[in-house]
Amino acid sequence: MALAFGVFAINASAQTAPKKVTTTAKEINHKVVDIACGECQFKLKGKSCDLAVRIDGQAYFVDGKNIDEFGDAHGKHGFCNAVSRAEVTGEIVNNRFKAKEIKLLPNKK
Numbered sequence: 001m002a003l004a005f006g007v008f009a010i011n012a013s014a015q016t017a018p019k020k021v022t023t024t025a026k027e028i029n030h031k032v033v034d035i036a037c038g039e040c041q042f043k044l045k046g047k048s049c050d051l052a053v054r055i056d057g058q059a060y061f062v063d064g065k066n067i068d069e070f071g072d073a074h075g076k077h078g079f080c081n082a083v084s085r086a087e088v089t090g091e092i093v094n095n096r097f098k099a100k101e102i103k104l105l106p107n108k109k
Helices: 002-014
Strands: 026-037 051-055 058-063 084-093 096-104
Touching: 026 096, 051 084, 051 096
Parallel strands: 058 096
Antiparallel strands: 026 051, 026 084, 051 058, 084 096
């Protein structure tokens, strides 16, 4: 009888509710943000130089656009050496920015 109760207790504790994974998306429409290399400028962990944006103080890697689409990332004013500004539209999903549109803005002088 004690053995049966012990097995029941183990099974009952193993049946906890599964953790919910939130995949809610946050829409971003024509917002001016910082844009640069996530690893070089925003200190995100990654394997190589990848495009990232900083929205409301939080940095996100970008999906849908490549760092090399905007010129030489390692040039004097490239994303690995400087933070630029851009107007972006897309959504934040699973801690990544899914870009629909990125428009670089002129540098302030």
